[in-house]
Amino acid sequence: MKEVRRIAVISNEVLHFRPFARLRELCAKLGADVQLTYGDDTLSAASILALTGWELTVGAEVLVTVRGTGDIQGALDHIVKFIEEGFGEGSC
Numbered sequence: 001m002k003e004v005r006r007i008a009v010i011s012n013e014v015l016h017f018r019p020f021a022r023l024r025e026l027c028a029k030l031g032a033d034v035q036l037t038y039g040d041d042t043l044s045a046a047s048i049l050a051l052t053g054w055e056l057t058v059g060a061e062v063l064v065t066v067r068g069t070g071d072i073q074g075a076l077d078h079i080v081k082f083i084e085e086g087f088g089e090g091s092c
Helices: 017-030 048-052 072-084
Strands: 002-009 033-038 041-044 061-068
Touching (some): 002 072, 017 048, 017 072
Antiparallel strands (some): 002 061
């Protein structure tokens, strides 16, 4: 099993349940085990309610870690782009 990591910068003013649900769906579609780290906390991308508790806003940096087999670098690139482009919502 391989692991890749990269920082993603949040572009949304406010994040709530729906953007994190979209992220969870994307990770499932890519078949990727994704962890997000903010400060000292690390959570699974599937932990929607816990992620909303972080109260991330524009400019916040999260470390995205993707583990798995296959094209995990491609999965990481796709996930970071999705996050930085506003979780499918653009800048909110």
